[in-house]
Amino acid sequence: MKLVITGGGGFRVPLVYDAVATNALAAAGRPAVHIDEVVLHDASAARLEGIARVIRERAAxxxxxxxxxxxxxxxxxxxxxxxxFAAVRVGGVEGRIADERVALDLGLLGQETIGPGGLAYxxxxxxxxxELARVTAEVAPHAWTINFTNPAGIVTQSMREVLGDRVVGICDTPIGLVRRVSRLLGVSLEHDTARVDYDYVGLNHLGWLRSVRIDGVERLxxxxxxxxALDEIEEARVVGKDWVRATGALPNEYLxxxxxxxxxxxxxxxxxxxxxxxxxxQQGDFYESVGCCDSPLALWQEALHERESTYMAEAREDSEERRAEDAAGGGYxxxxxxxxxxLATGSPERMILDVGNxxxxxxxxxxxxxxxxxxVGCVVDxxxxxxxxxxxLTLSQLGxxxxxxxxxxxxxxxARTGDPEKAWEGFSTHPLVRxxxxxxxxxDGYSRAHPEIAQLFTR
Incomplete structure (x- = not known):
């Protein structure tokens, strides 16, 4: 089978290659999907070659x-x-910086997917x-598209207008939360799937784990x-233990x-x-060095650890590194x-995915x-x-x-019509802007910062 990774020059792409190449599910006695060919696509030939060097060393x-x-x-x-597998970053990291800075300069949250930065993204x-969806519909109409491009919810929704149910959005944070809670209750979600039932609902990066049942008994x-127990759950630590008790649910970390x-x-x-x-x-150093270092794989592994341990650092104390169990939720x-x-083998899998309502x-x-x-939770076969x-939903969650x-x-x-008034409405009504x-x-700020946004409204 052929797997295409769009955004194939992205830093974390070797994780996807390694997952399909080693197929840990098969090693655990599970049915296996056999990927014979992996194709990396990216607009940057230089980034593609850097990531390809890492993957070739691992493949050897x-x-x-x-x-x-x-x-x-x-x-x-x-x-x-x-x-x-779609993991595209339009505008690169430079675009992300502009998303952050325009918002921060107005006293608003400057974050990649949450707040006005996510809307600009x-x-x-x-x-x-x-356009990716349109080309897919022409040349690979039977393919399944797995979207990790952020902001994953609204991007997936836009792609569904072309591809329908054959595009699915994924995020690793919800199932990582379920996995950690199950582990605290003495059950491995990987090996005891049938014993665990849960209720998770929301939008991408805005959701709640509201129930966890072990052998039919509510344990949340x-x-x-x-x-x-709550000390072991980063979501509870960052938003406050008293708050999660008051609401009766564990929030997605992005809340x-x-x-x-x-x-x-x-x-x-x-x-x-x-x-x-x-x-x-950090990644600039990696991409500059990967072309001439002795071990591209070792260089990438070192950079990956540093990147993952500092994720969402603003939510933790200055001296606190992200705990290994929080960073290792299984990964996207x-x-x-x-x-x-x-999908390929028919062996049913319970997952949390971004799907049409x-x-x-x-x-x-x-x-x-x-x-x-x-x-929401889904069964895939x-x-x-x-x-x-x-x-x-509670009124608060629905609101x-x-x-x-x-x-x-x-x-x-x-984005579809080039109507600046709709963009103004979108920015103005976001719950972190209002x-x-x-x-x-x-x-105005994002139009100045991003030529592609300015061009969108002048076409």
């Missing part, structure tokens, strides 16, 4: 590793694909991803009632930015550099591998429109992705989801 260590091809030709890459990314209250917005902004502004600026320096590469395996003629969340992409029912998605819908319409004046300043 393995038996029967998939063949590797690199190309800057999208149509050539996608033709005949069975699976497409979507505004310039959606046209590119819709046991976790919420234990200080020692930190909604619940402690002022603290997050202050911590980011106090830092010598934004996350984007940090990655620009494992989520992608499990999804591909279930309409499933078999019924809305998963009755209060939201049919086309909204929601993040050879017949596709089957969302599972969720318990009713947070509908307000955010209304803002994102306006941005998506602006101001037409600031919305206009954001629109």
């Amino acid at each position: 260590q393995l038996d029967h590793a998939p063949t590797l091809k690199v190309t800057t030709d999208l149509r050539d890459a996608l033709t005949g694909a069975d699976f497409i 979507a505004l310039r990314t959606i046209p590119v991803m819709r 209250p046991d976790v919420l009632g234990s200080d020692s 930190y930015y909604y619940l402690k917005t002022d603290e997050a902004i202050a911590n980011i502004r106090r830092s010598a550099q934004t996350r984007g600026q940090y990655l620009q320096a 590469q494992e989520v992608a591998l499990r999804l591909m395996t279930a 309409l499933s078999e003629g019924e809305r998963i969340i009755p209060e939201l429109p049919d086309d909204v992409v929601v993040e 050879e017949g596709g992705v089957h969302p599972l029912p969720v318990a009713p 947070a989801m509908s307000t955010l998605r209304a803002s994102e819908e306006a941005i998506a319409e602006a 101001s037409p004046r600031l919305g206009k300043e954001l629109l």
